[in-house]
Amino acid sequence: xxxxxxxxxxxxxxxxxxxxxxxxxxxxxxxxxxxxxxxxxxxxxxxxxxxxxxxxxxxxxxxxxxxxxxxxxxxxxxxxxxxxxxxxxxxxxxxxxxxxxxxxxxxxxxxxxxxxxxxxxxxxxxxxxxxxxxxxxxxxxxxxxxxxxxxxxxxxxxxxxxxxxxxxxxxxxxxxxxxxxxxxxxxxxxxxxxxxxxxxxxxxxxxxxxxxxxxxxxxxxxxxxxxxxxxxxxxxxxxxxxxxxxxxxxxxxxxxx
Amino acid sequence: xxxxxxxxxxxxxxxxxxxxxxxxxxxxxxxxxxxxxxxxxxxxxxxxxxxxxxxxxxxxxxxxxxxxxxxxxxxxxxxxxxxxxxxxxxxxxxxxxxxxxxxxxxxxxxxxxxxxxxxxxxxxxxxxxxxxxxxxxxxxxxxxxxxx
Ligand SMILES: Nc1ncnc2c1ncn2[C@@H]1O[C@H](COP(=O)(O)OP(=O)(O)OP(=O)(O)O)[C@@H](O)[C@H]1O
Ligand SMILES: [Mg+2]
Ligand SMILES: [Zn+2]
Numbered sequence: 001x002x003x004x005x006x007x008x009x010x011x012x013x014x015x016x017x018x019x020x021x022x023x024x025x026x027x028x029x030x031x032x033x034x035x036x037x038x039x040x041x042x043x044x045x046x047x048x049x050x051x052x053x054x055x056x057x058x059x060x061x062x063x064x065x066x067x068x069x070x071x072x073x074x075x076x077x078x079x080x081x082x083x084x085x086x087x088x089x090x091x092x093x094x095x096x097x098x099x100x101x102x103x104x105x106x107x108x109x110x111x112x113x114x115x116x117x118x119x120x121x122x123x124x125x126x127x128x129x130x131x132x133x134x135x136x137x138x139x140x141x142x143x144x145x146x147x148x149x150x151x152x153x154x155x156x157x158x159x160x161x162x163x164x165x166x167x168x169x170x171x172x173x174x175x176x177x178x179x180x181x182x183x184x185x186x187x188x189x190x191x192x193x194x195x196x197x198x199x200x201x202x203x204x205x206x207x208x209x210x211x212x213x214x215x216x217x218x219x220x221x222x223x224x225x226x227x228x229x230x231x232x233x234x235x236x237x238x239x240x241x242x243x244x245x246x247x248x249x250x251x252x253x254x255x256x257x
Numbered sequence: 258x259x260x261x262x263x264x265x266x267x268x269x270x271x272x273x274x275x276x277x278x279x280x281x282x283x284x285x286x287x288x289x290x291x292x293x294x295x296x297x298x299x300x301x302x303x304x305x306x307x308x309x310x311x312x313x314x315x316x317x318x319x320x321x322x323x324x325x326x327x328x329x330x331x332x333x334x335x336x337x338x339x340x341x342x343x344x345x346x347x348x349x350x351x352x353x354x355x356x357x358x359x360x361x362x363x364x365x366x367x368x369x370x371x372x373x374x375x376x377x378x379x380x381x382x383x384x385x386x387x388x389x390x391x392x393x394x395x396x397x398x399x400x401x402x403x404x405x
Binding site: 006007014075079099100102104105106108111117118 | 259261273277353363369376386388392
């Protein structure tokens with residue numbers, strides 16, 4: 001007889017059942033700030049006293065370790081799986097911890113397999129929140145991740161910039177998420193101001209779209225010109241004050257505390 | 258000791274299967290393990306005996322097939338096997354080993370065999386654009402059981 005249940009899925013299910021809620025951070029488009037927002041959101045939640053995991057699922061360009069300044073990691077394993085890396089009160093897992101600076105030229109089936117393996121092998125233990133930095137786009141790896149996480153308590157945060165170019169991508173993503181029965185928490189508008197602080201001209205457009213779709217704009221994160229320098233220095237995301245303040249607001253609106 | 262969590266997942270998957278199909282006993286489980294992960298079959302057999310206690314699979318025969326891997330370069334057409342690949346993989350993964358609670362160092366491929374794409378190039382032309390003939394980690398091939 002052939003089997004419907006796959007071993008990795010059974011393992012993944014068990015791990016996710018110990019997680020209070022998964023916050024999926026995604027966008028249809030690359031480079032809109034998913035990774036910096038995921039990292040800062042996880043940190044803000046951890047600072048509020050929650051047990052938080054941060055999962056870098058970007059199989060194309062895992063960047064969470066670079067954003068958090070986590071270097072020279074020696075991963076450890078146990079009978080229960082791979083141990084996430086403790087960092088500033090949270091737990092972090094990234095493919096970058098496994099491959100270092102090596103390229104990751106994954107193809108179709110191998111790519112899905114890697115996502116399955118890292119989801120099923122990471123031993124988070126019990127968490128209040130797992131923040132997931134999803135791969136960009138709506139390819140196999142993104143669909144696979146959402147398919148697993150949506151069986152448990154979850155919310156999807158759509159990160160978008162107010163650019164007119166981004167809007168059509170956001171629309172397609174939202175309609176896909178709805179088809180896949182994924183709970184959308186709302187839109188995180190990133191780089192909501194222009195460098196210099198003036199409001200972004202596309203901002204109203206995004207707001208109007210959100211309203212017609214009955215979606216909340218969870219946060220408006222301004223462009224923060226100090227962010228790049230903070231990342232460069234490895235200074236901790238709290239040191240980009242305008243960015244950080246908005247992400248704290250996002251954490252508050254998600255937790256209600 | 259990744260063998261234990263892999264085996265645990267197999268025990269749970271076949272247990273769920275038994276429940277779904279109304280099987281009282283699982284008599285035989287055949288699994289296929291990718292050679293790349295270098296999982297040790299004797300550890301898996303031992304783990305299975307222990308972990309299957311009290312489940313419908315407790316007296317099941319476990320057959321572990323190691324599926325051989327072959328690589329084919331898309332750039333130059335060269336085809337090579339694990340033995341040849343290991344010469345490169347061992348060196349490339351040496352700074353990336355994962356230590357377990359018993360102090361054993363395992364390469365990342367032990368946990369995620371498909372990360373081979375990060376640690377291997379074509380031995381002939383150096384390209385990373387190669388295909389793997391069996392892109393999977395572990396799978397259950399067949400399960401046999403009895404209703405009575
Ligand atoms: N609010 C902001 N203010 C200033 N710079 C920002 C802001 N948000 C993001 N950035 C910068 O934009 C760049 C892209 O951010 P990030 O890597 O988080 O995007 P991403 O959506 O994860 O990209 P990818 O799709 O490649 O994974 C980074 O250099 C980041 O520092
Ligand atoms: Mg990113
Ligand atoms: Zn070649």
